[in-house]
Amino acid sequence: MRRILGRGLAVLLSVAAVSAPAQPETMRPETVGEGTPEAAAPRGVIPVPVSDVRREGTFRPGEPFTYAVRAPHGDVPAAELAACLDGLGWRQAGKGRPDLEIGIDPAARGIASEEAYRLEIAPRGIAVSARTAAGAFYAVQTLLQLTDDGRAEEIACRTIEDAPRFAYRGFMIDVSRHFRSVEFVKRQIDAMALFKLNRLHMHLTDGAGWRIEIDRYPRLTEFAAWRPYEDWQSWWEGDRSYCEADDPRARGGFYTKEEIREIVEYARLRHIEVIPEIEMPGHSEEVTAAYPELGCHGEPYRDGDLCPGNERTFEFLENVLLEVMELFPSEYIHIGGDEAGKSAWRDCAKCRERMRSEGLKDVDELQSYLIHRIERFLNAHGRRLLGWDEILDGGLAPGATVMSWRGTEGGLKAIRAGQQAVFVPGEFCYLDYTQDAPFTQPLSIGGYTPLRKVYSFEPVPAEMTPDEERLLLGVQANLWAEWIPTDSHYEYMMWPRLMALAEVAWSRPGRKDYEAFRQRALQASEQLRGRGYAPFDLRTEYGERPESLAPKHHLAEGCPVSYATPWHGNYPASGAATLTDGVLGGWTYGDRRWQGFLDSDMDVTVDLGRTMPVRYVGATFMQSAGPYVWMPREAEIYGSEDGERFTLLATVHNDVPPACPYLLFKTFAYTGETRARYVRYVARSGGIPGGWLFVDEIVVQ
CATH class of the missing domain: 3.30.379.10 (Chitobiase/beta-hexosaminidase domain 2-like)
Incomplete structure (x- = not known):
């Protein structure tokens, strides 16, 4: 999930990089000495050469x-x-x-x-x-x-x-949640260039703050760029207000036009194209606070989405984009397009009239109308539209390029429709997820994406045809900054995982070897550290949750499970086999081992095949408050010999408060002496709207 909250080095200059074809025209075989196949990557080189x-x-x-x-x-x-x-x-x-x-x-x-x-x-x-x-x-x-x-x-x-495998090799820096200085951005450009990355996607606007000077709309930087809170977390948990730039409490900032030109030129000379992102229509709380007439209600702090029924919205967006295009010569302009709530549109007279006049059947098509219209505007000015995969909803604009973050499915859908895509699946490419055992790491939004996971990403599925592969521009890593207030913490989350993405983007799959790469990443991290960067220290890596590393053998292993409540389609794990497959989950629900239930209890029954002594029944749940993953309120465990009359064996109450922000695991278990063929396990939802339950196995002993 993109934002699942309820949802110096190598200082070389040159010019903008030219896109390379997906496959090389001519390459000699990989050899060492006088023709012996090379056993290891060349020392210190990331990405590994052809x-x-x-x-x-x-x-x-x-x-x-x-x-x-x-x-x-x-x-x-x-x-x-x-x-x-x-x-x-x-x-x-x-x-x-x-x-x-x-x-x-x-x-x-x-x-x-x-x-x-x-x-x-x-x-x-x-x-x-x-x-x-x-x-x-x-x-x-x-x-x-x-x-x-x-x-x-x-x-x-x-x-x-x-030669590179992909023409597009990117990194997205989030400067909305926590603003970063020009010098910090330049430092990351230097390191990106060293590892042959060639696209810097700047997430410049979001509800947390507007970060680019727009002459036509001064309130965006006088007011919407500043928060009366020290950091994003305090703002999010507070009243989510903004303040005037001269308020003594003001925290935030923005780039002047001259500073944007400086960044763009600095990147150009290192063969990096800077792609701006101006969020629309969602994630626009800061815009509607500064210019409330652009929201459906016309009041500050009422709308997170811009109003597509209001012609003034398009006047605003086009005027902003004109000034953005003056600063950024990039082929693509990113328009966001993700996670729009759209709820206010259903009751907005202007939106309903827009839907009637344009023949739009629902609010998804209304968003698509906005995207199509903005695409025509960008095309008329010689630019191309890039957006998150939600721009597919309601119908994809004919020339748009999809940045696929909810897996690769959205990008594949665009490619099969003859349009281009960039793959940024959260499972592999979200660097805001913890990179080591969560208890060893700073507080984060959740998830677990270690270096090995990033490196394992293979963008081209086996079923993709050569013609389809040509429409896959490349890959990108994203680093959202909600939980990352300081510059050193941001670098800690970037490096060395961004090196792994660089090798995914540049190197051929046959040249990749994780253990060899890890050694090179250790060397490169020392190189960065010597230049004053703050990479994660791979030498102290703890690794995956120990319980997940070996099969769990128990009496219910392989036994059938019947579900009175269904699992959620986005997190099926192994489907009906999940809870008795002997496989325990890792540090993240995204590892395809944890089964998810959204806004519901979990109510399942395991058939052990015959009546037998049962001394233990337990299941482990996780809590990660950032992505709305909670412990159950309580677990009820029942036993039965005939599958009809069940005896309550235990009720286990939760003692983990919902406000606890850390990733935690808790086993809700019965221990005693009974006989049963059937074991029923009920985990009661905590009742928080949008809340998830995640469970990995029901262990019976």
């Missing part, structure tokens, strides 16, 4: 390190690259042989794409071949990793040929 051939000998660079760039006359990107190599302390070579010679030739043979490169390290020097400055830039990133930012006294000889 091909790495080790050679005998080493190269010892001079002091200072010298370089030369050979490119067509007047090639501006090449000139930018050269200027920045100077910034590393490297020196342009005079008449002698340079340590590094970079050749940029649009007609270069054997180079797979515009982001591809060949890097050859020989005893006499280093040579880079590329078709564009983007390819040359990525070659230098590889070289910097191999040499620990150029500090190596000697470099092992090798030939690396490389």
Whole structure:
């Protein structure tokens, strides 16, 4: 779930990256030495290259390190690259042989794409071949990793040929929930560039705060960018109000237009395109607080959704987007489109009139009307619309690109309709979920997405055809910031998991090996730490919930279960086999082992097959307040020999308060002496609207 609340390094410059095809045109086989298949990834390089051939000998660079760039006359990107190599302390070579010679030739043979490169390290020097400055830039990133930012006294000889698997390799930074400075954003751009990521998606607006200067609507930054609370959690649990910028309690901020231009240019020179997101029609509480006439009720603090029946809403959105497009030259403009409540639309006279006049049958089609209309506006200005997969609801706009976060199903649906998609499934790509055992980590929104999980993501399902695969632009990791107030905490959640996503996006599946990657991630984390970043320390990783690591054998294992209340379709686990399959859940309900029940009790009966002594019946539940996962109010456990007359064995009451924000597990169990063939287990919902129960196994002993 996207937001399930009720719902310095390698300082190199160049120009915007050019999209590469999904598959390389030409690549030599992966070899080591004189043709032996390589057993391990090249030391320190993330993402792992397509091909790495080790050679005998080493190269010892001079002091200072010298370089030369050979490119067509007047090639501006090449000139930018050269200027920045100077910034590393490297020196342009005079008449002698340079340590590094970079050749940029649009007609270069054997180079797979515009982001591809060949890097050859020989005893006499280093040579880079590329078709564009983007390819040359990525070659230098590889070289910097191999040499620990150029500090190596000697470099092992090798030939690396490389090209990305996907053209879109992204990261989303959430600056609405907690604002981040320009310098912080630049630091992350530097590290993203090192690992060959090329899209920075900036989540600039949300109910928690508006973060971009818009001249036409000054109240967005005078008022909607500021909260009288220290952090998001206090604001969310408080009255969710905003305040004037000069209020002594004000916390927040925004980017001026000049600062946005600075970020965009800084990213461009590192081959990263910045994609702005302006949320609509949902997640717009801050807009309707500042300009209440844009909500259905016309009153501050009444509406979280913009009113699509009001023509002034479209005037506002178009004026905002015009100013946004002046600042961001990106091909895509992200318009959000997710999690709109739409409830006010049903009772709004303007919305009902819009639905009548446009022939719209429901509020989903009304949202689709808004999305279609905004898409036409963006297209008329030479841009393309990108949105979360809810933009599929009510009918997808004809040229829209879907960013699929609720799994990959939405993206696959768009692809099969002939439209493009970017995959960002929460199960693998949400970095706000805990990356290690929750009891060892800072408070988070919930979930568990360790490095191994991110790395295991395979974007292309086996059933996808080559034509469909061409419509999959790539992948992205998202880091929502509700529970992440500080910069160091944000970096801690990003790294090294974003390295894993980078390798998913760039490297071929056959080149991936988690254990080898983990060793490289340890090295790269040290490199980042030496530059002042604050990555999670992989060396102290605790790992998965121990109970989940081995089968649980017990009397009910494999026995049939009948359900008086159905499980929820989004969290079936193994269906009817879940509660007796001997498989215990991990740290997260998203691991497909926990079975979910929404707004209902759980009432199931296990048939043991014959009457037998029963001394223990227990089931474990979890609580994670952020995503509305609660303990049951109580559990009732019954036994029966005939399946008709049941005896209450135990009633176990919950003692975990709903307000407890931590991830907790509790087993509700009967212990005693009885005989039974049938065991009925009833877990009573706590009654909180939108609340979930999650259970992994009913253990009988």
